[in-house]
Amino acid sequence: MNPLRPVLAIQPGQPASDGAGVRLNRVIGGAGIERFDPFLMLDEFSTDNADDYIAGFPPHPHRGFETITYMLEGRMRHEDHLGNVGLLQGGDVQWMTAARGIIHSEMPEQEQGAMRGFQLWLNLPGRDKMADPDYRDIPSTQIPRLRTEQNVEVVVVAGTFVEGDSRQTGAVQRPHTEPHLFDMRLPAGSVVRPELPAGHRALLYVYQGEIQVQQSHEAKAGRLVRLDDEGALLLSSAGGACVLLIAGKPLHEPIVQYGPFVMNSREEIEQALRDFRDGSFA
Numbered sequence: 671m672n673p674l675r676p677v678l679a680i681q682p683g684q685p686a687s688d689g690a691g692v693r694l695n696r697v698i699g700g701a702g703i704e705r706f707d708p709f710l711m712l713d714e715f716s717t718d719n720a721d722d723y724i725a726g727f728p729p730h731p732h733r734g735f736e737t738i739t740y741m742l743e744g745r746m747r748h749e750d751h752l753g754n755v756g757l758l759q760g761g762d763v764q765w766m767t768a769a770r771g772i773i774h775s776e777m778p779e780q781e782q783g784a785m786r787g788f789q790l791w792l793n794l795p796g797r798d799k800m801a802d803p804d805y806r807d808i809p810s811t812q813i814p815r816l817r818t819e820q821n822v823e824v825v826v827v828a829g830t831f832v833e834g835d836s837r838q839t840g841a842v843q844r845p846h847t848e849p850h851l852f853d854m855r856l857p858a859g860s861v862v863r864p865e866l867p868a869g870h871r872a873l874l875y876v877y878q879g880e881i882q883v884q885q886s887h888e889a890k891a892g893r894l895v896r897l898d899d900e901g902a903l904l905l906s907s908a909g910g911a912c913v914l915l916i917a918g919k920p921l922h923e924p925i926v927q928y929g930p931f932v933m934n935s936r937e938e939i940e941q942a943l944r945d946f947r948d949g950s951f952a
Contacts, residue, residue, distance in 0.1 A: 674884040675872060675901030681894050683714060689727035689776070693717065697875055697894050703927070705896070707871060707920040708847040710735060710791035710932055712894075714877060723785045726777035731951055732768035733942045734799040734932040736792040736844075738851065739764040739776070740827060744785035750774035754805040758787075761810025763827055765842055770800040771942075771951045788875075788914065795846045795921055796934045806842075813841045820860040825853035829917070832865040850917040856881065856907040864903050870917040872897040879911030 686696035692715065699711040717723060726746075739746070741758045748756040748764055751773040758764050766772060778785060794801075814826045816838045824831050826840035829850030840851070848870070854862060856879075866872055874883065874895040881889050884904055889895050891911075897903070899920075905913065924934045931942040945951045 672902040675903055676898040677884055677887045677895060678898060679894075679896045680883075680887060680889050681896075682892055683894065686713070688713070689730075690725035692725065692727065693722040695892065698873075704925055706873065707922065707925070708793040708849070708918045709871070709873065709916060710793055710925070710927070711789070712791075712873075712875065712916070713789045714875070715788075716786045716877070718784045720778075720780075720782050720785075723778050724781065727775060728777070729773055729775045730930060731771060731773045731946055732766075732930045733771045733951075734938075735768055735794050737764075737766045737768065738790045738792060738827070739766075739787065740790070740851075740853070741787040744783065744787065745779040746785075746787075747777050747779045748774060748805075748807075749777075750805065752803065752805070756805070756807040758807070759810075761813070761825075763808040763810075763813060763841065765806045765808060767794070767801075767804040769794065769798060769803045771945070772803045772805070773951065788877075790851070790916065791932075792844075792847060792849055792918065793921055793923075793925065793932060796923055798846070799933060799938075808841050814838050818860075818862055820862065821857050822860050822862045823855040824862075825855075827851040827853065833863055846919070847921065848919040850915065852915040854905075854913045854915060856905070856911045856913065858908060858910040860910075861904070861906040863905075864915060866903060866917050867919070869899050869919065871899055871920050872903065873916040874905070875914040875916065877912050877914065879907055879909055881911045881913055882906045882908070
């Protein structure tokens with residue numbers, strides 16, 4: 671049996687505001703994002719107060735990466751300059767490849783009630799940053815699920831979930847970063863041992879309950895667990911928990927970010943700004 675991956679850090683997210691004043695928990699983002707390569711940002715939005723989300727995210731640009739929005743509750747409408755329109759509801763995923771450029775909006779289609787979910791930014795390799803943009807809505811009915819022998823429910827958004835003889839390929843595959851995105855719902859007293867490729871960066875985000883990681887570390891809701899790139903993974907929960915498992919192959923390329931633009935050099939960022947200002951962005 672492989673030794674367990676060491677736990678490198680357990681840290682809370684930070685309160686943030688984005689868009690037109692949407693309140694968020696910023697789990698990944700800002701200084702030191704190279705540690706999370708190929709992931710650039712993870713935001714959690716979770717509120718029953720419409721004032722926290724009602725202003726939404728009016729039209730804004732992206733270049734150089736992919737955004738993955740995973741809704742747990744609520745209704746959010748996407749529109750972009752390419753003519754794509756989509757409605758995200760509970761359990762749905764939006765996978766948007768900004769590449770050379772997308773200008774889009776994400777606006778709530780509700781005036782009350784809960785709005786809960788996540789947005790993850792996934793970097794693109796330098797050779798793909800100026801490729802054609804792409805957009806895909808994935809309804810919850812098209813996202814594979816499985817139950818392990820210990821009754822852990824796993825929503826397999828991307829990559830392939832493997833535990834022993836159980837295997838389930840997810841809704842999305844990517845060749846360069848090989849992302850894995852699993853939503854794991856652990857009942858009380860359960861254990862799960864997801865298998866990940868050696869060398870993949872591995873992160874856990876607990877969004878409900880509390881888990882024990884690698885038998886010796888506790889992580890409560892709102893905590894991000896950063897793991898070593900090598901070794902096995904062992905998770906358990908005495909009282910039940912919901913956890914995102916995020917893993918991917920690092921690109922090991924320079925990361926230069928200016929707001930919604932993520933490129934490999936300052937010159938490429940300056941070009942993105944010129945393109946956006948003169949209307950030739952995409």
